Amino acid sequence: MSAVKQDVWRVVLVEDNQANRSFLETCVAGHPQLQLAASFGTLAPARAWFAEHESDLLLVDLGLPDGTGLDLMRDVRQRWPACDMLVVSMFGDEENVLASIEAGAVGYVHKDDEAADIADTLLAVKRGASPISPMIARHLLRRMQPLAHRTGEAPVAASPVAVLPASTQGTEDKAESTSETIVLSRREQEVLEFIARGFSYAEIARQQGITVHTVQTYIKKLYGKLAVHSRSEAVYEANRLGLLDTFGSKIR
């Protein structure tokens, strides 16, 4: 999906704050490549709408009067996998962002972002990019290292690294095959470390001899892994607790 389409992307907004919703609507309406498909202030009508309609982008607030945006995202990811979802976050703090990513989000916008920035972020996501903060990168690094050590799957994590030619752009990593742990390719690990240390995408691309777009792709893939991981982790936990007797063996 790296080719930039000239199509107009359909956008759905879910935001309970009237002023903010109007602002976001303006953002979408003000850009020629974006088209507002629907706009909701609560969760229920949005879910009803998605039961029947498809959309290219979803911009959703987490705290809604009748529930959390996470539920809506889980529904949509199931029903419309092609729909890219972003969260409207106040602070971009790791707790909320990670929960969103695990529910299937591929990015987030800040409530106080400029209108142009929001539109740019939406289009960038559609082009295969994902925003990430150093704090979230740090969190991911912290979380993945112990997992690899604990389950003794460090060799599995290391094997794709070993076969990866350093000059290629690293799009062929097969690390996703393992579902129980998040396995990072060496490239992904390096990119995450750079981000954690405060380097921008451009600086990383320069240092690694790759394009900014590739860096962005890494992040989006990483988000995908997180979402997959969160699903399998839930199944694994349920299995471990004996909730899924029948399917347990198949799933493992």
Place this chain on the structure above:
Amino acid sequence: MDLSNALRYWRGCVLGWMLSLLAGVGVAGAQVAPAHAVLSANTLTPAEQHLAGLSPAVVLPQGGVTVLSEACVLAGSEAPPGAEAPWLHLVLPHRWAQTHPGYEGTMWYRFRVTHTQVPQAPWAVYLPRAVMNAQVWVNGVPMAYSGSMSTPVTRNWYVPQLVQIPAGTWREGDNIIQVKVVSGFVSRNGLAPIQVGPLSQLEATYKWQTLIQVDAVHFANVALFALGLFMVIGWMRDRGQHAIGFQGLAAMLSGIGTTTLVAANPFLPSVVWENVSYIAVVWSQLLTCLFFWRFVGRRWWWADVLVYGLMVAAPLTHLIAPSTWLLALLFGVIYLVLLISMAQAIYSVIKTRRRDGGWLLAGCAVLVPSAAHDLIFQLNLLPFDTVYLLPYVGPFMMGCIFYMLAGDYARSRRALNRINDNLATTVTKRENELRESFERLAELERAQAVSAERTRILRDMHDGVGAHLTSALRQLQSPRDAGVDLGLVTQTLRDSLDQLKLSVDALSLAPGDVVGLLASLRFRITPRLKAAGLELVWDVQDLPTWPEGHAPALRQLQYILFEGLSNVLQHSGATRLVLGACVIDGQLDVSLSDNGRGWTGDGEGQGLQAMRARASVIGANIVLATSPQGGVALHVILPLHAQRWTDLSSAA
């Protein structure tokens, strides 16, 4: 036993009591003096002796037992002497020492009995005591005897003997019964009155007497030895219990020594056996002394030396110079020591009201008269066929002591169990107390942490968002004619939002993570730098952990850098900003260098003063310099080595 015998018996007992108390001197004196009295009592006068050969025959009743206590005596013959020999007529019991002092060898006793008719049922002659062995002849026909009549003589001296007389041996009218007695090694030779009668009646007496004098003594000895062995084993496993060890050894030796009474055919040669049993008895008594002293808990080195000395002296004296007087003196001393130690033990038991002490008292109360009785018997002051009491009283005494000591053991075991139980209870209680106190402490810590966090957040809101929001409000209320500066208000509000985001980031920063702090700062500030058209050069190296970088300190560093960035944005007019971080001289150097106008102010502005104040709180230094690009370089120097700095909780 007739009345006069009984009187003599009891008189002897009382005398023995006194003797045992008077000990050595009494023993020595008694050795000789009463012997004459007994001699005069038992032997017939010379006038009576003249009639010896004519002593009347005793008519035996057909259906009963007759005790023959008058006899004619003749020493030194191997074959039975005839009626015309120079017989000495006397009354039994007869001790050789009375009539033949110092004589060893053979002694014939001649009895005349009359059968009114030859008995049909089998008859027997019963020898309650013949020292040491004896053979019965009837009408010149030798009867069977047990053991050996020649050296070494079988030691039947304490063993009753029953000799069956074949039916054809008797004849109607006068019959002659002769008893050939042979002496042995150091023994009180002699013969007690013999009995003659139907076998069936004598057998009962014989069996009863054998049980009392032989079988039961064997049993008691084995029991005593086993008890002693048991105690010795106990002592071997607990070497501190000397009292038990001495008592056990005493019991074992006593068992061995007493066996001499009933061992008719000892395994060892007579001489050796006599000495062994003698030594065993002496040592047993001396070890009992040691027991009493250990039991009382007193220990005198000279007393131990005395006891050990006697242990060696008694056997040596016995072997080298077997003098009766010396022997009596030694025994006297031993008995004296034994009595004194026993008296001490009794006194201690009564004085300390020792638990189970009554058993010791009971044992002593039985032992002392019994020992006196046996001693008097040995001094020939009692009937010749008296039964020794010590073989029975000894085990009883040992049993009493053992019962008492076992009580000590049982009590100490119970006490140990109680202590263990108490200990377990105490430990459990302490554990609970400790757990409770830990829980209280943890709760307190949690409360303190929550309180500290609340204080921090409040201060954060006050310094950051609160301050900016207040500024924005004041700017909106500006009384100036120019009206409200919307740009300024927007900027202030953006500042307040940025501060809020930085505050949120600070919450999840690991302690001392300066790189993380800088990274998040850059992430937050990038939109503003972009809007201002300021190029940021990122020159942050991998940094070690800042040891003093606790959450409040990191927040202060954020304030300082944010203030520095704001200054660059607002006042410097720079187009390029380098954010550097590296380690220099063991310190963290975080710097902001711009290419702007440089430092123009006359003094330090309010912003810089605030930065310095914050820096001082976290032990940091602020250095202002000219940057290589010509602008200002702001260095925040953080020490890497721990040092004391003002407690943040009290610093504003």
